[in-house]
Amino acid sequence: xxxxxxxxxxxxxxxxxxxxxxxxxxxxxxxxxxxxxxxxxxxxxxxxxxxxxxxxxxxxxxxxxxxxxxxxxxxxxxxxxxxxxxxxxxxxxxxxxxxxxxxxxxxxxxxxxxxxxxxxxxxxxxxxxxxxxxxxxxxxxxxxxxxxxxxxxxxxxxxxxxxxxxxxxxxxxxxxxxxxxxxxxxxxxxxxxxxxxxxxxxxxxxxxxxxxxxxxxxxxxxxxxxxxxxxxxxxxxxxxxxxxxx
Numbered sequence: 558x559x560x561x562x563x564x565x566x567x568x569x570x571x572x573x574x575x576x577x578x579x580x581x582x583x584x585x586x587x588x589x590x591x592x593x594x595x596x597x598x599x600x601x602x603x604x605x606x607x608x609x610x611x612x613x614x615x616x617x618x619x620x621x622x623x624x625x626x627x628x629x630x631x632x633x634x635x636x637x638x639x640x641x642x643x644x645x646x647x648x649x650x651x652x653x654x655x656x657x658x659x660x661x662x663x664x665x666x667x668x669x670x671x672x673x674x675x676x677x678x679x680x681x682x683x684x685x686x687x688x689x690x691x692x693x694x695x696x697x698x699x700x701x702x703x704x705x706x707x708x709x710x711x712x713x714x715x716x717x718x719x720x721x722x723x724x725x726x727x728x729x730x731x732x733x734x735x736x737x738x739x740x741x742x743x744x745x746x747x748x749x750x751x752x753x754x755x756x757x758x759x760x761x762x763x764x765x766x767x768x769x770x771x772x773x774x775x776x777x778x779x780x781x782x783x784x785x786x787x788x789x790x791x792x793x794x795x796x797x798x799x800x801x802x803x
Contacts, residue, residue: 560590561623563631563640563667565769566598572769578796579632579670585796586678590630595622601639604647606736612647613656619644620659628677629667632792633768634699635735637669642702669699670792671708671767681711686799688718691789692761694752694775696768697730709767709791716794722759726751733774745774753778756786764788 560583564576576592583590600615619640623629631637641664648657674680693713699705713721732738732748752775756764764779766772769790776788 558627560588560628561626562590562592563629565633565636567769575632575790575792578792582796593622599636599639604643609647609650613651616644616647620663630673632670634669634696637667638698638702640667675708682715683795685716685795685797686718687716687794687797689762690720691763691765692722692724692759694766696771722761725755731771731775733771749774749778757784767791
C-alpha cells in the first residue's frame with residue numbers, strides 16, 4: 558500500500574512537530590509513508606467562506622498530487638472532511654467532468670489519522686507511552702462529518718502511563734470554525750471560554766485533539782488564563798515512547 562501524508566497548512570506553517578510525529582508513528586507501525594512536496598492547501602478556507610470557484614485550482618492540485626496513492630493520511634479532521642466531502646461539491650459545480658471523476662477516485666482514499674490507524678491498520682495499541690492526565694476534545698468535523706466516533710479515545714486508552722479524564726460537554730464546538738473565529742470573534746471567544754472552563758474542570762494536565770486549529774484557539778485561551786493546562790495533538794501523544802524516542 559502506497560501511503561502519503563497530507564500535513565495541512567496549519568501544521569506546515571505552525572506545528573511541524575505534528576507532521577513529524579505522524580511520520581514517526583506510521584513508520585514505527587511498518588508504514589512507509591511519503592510526503593509529496595507538491596501538496597498545498599486542501600481548499601477548505603475558500604469552500605467554507607463560499608468561494609467555490611476559487612477553490613477549483615486547489616482541488617485540481619490536490620487530485621494531481623495524491624492520485625497515485627492508495628491512502629492519504631492527515632492529522633486533521635477538518636481537512637480530511639474537506640477532501641472527502643467538499644471536493645466533490647466544488648468539482649461538480651465547476652462543470653469539469655474530468656475533475657469530478659478524479660475527485661470521485663481520490664477522495665475516498667483520504668483518512669483522518671485515527672480512522673487510518675484503527676480501520677485500515679487495525680491497531681489501537683501503537684506502543685505509546687505518555688505519563689500524564691489528559692482530556693480529549695472531539696473536533697466538529699471529525700465528530701459530525703467523518704464519523705470518527707470513539708477511535709481517538711480507544712487509541713488514548715491504550716497509551717501506557719496515560720490517564721484519560723472525561724471532558725464535560727465534549728461534543729460542543731470550541732468556537733474556532735476557521736474563518737468563523739475571524740468574522741464572529743465575540744461569539745468564537747465566548748464558545749472557546751466555555752470549552753476552556755470545561756477543560757480546567759477536569760483537572761487534566763493536557764488537552765488533546767485531532768486538529769491543531771482547535772488546539773490553537775482553546776490553547777490560547779488556556780494560556781491567557783494562566784491555567785497551567787497545555788495542549789498536544791493526538792499524533793504527538795501516540796508517537797511518544799517511554800524512551801522519548803519517536
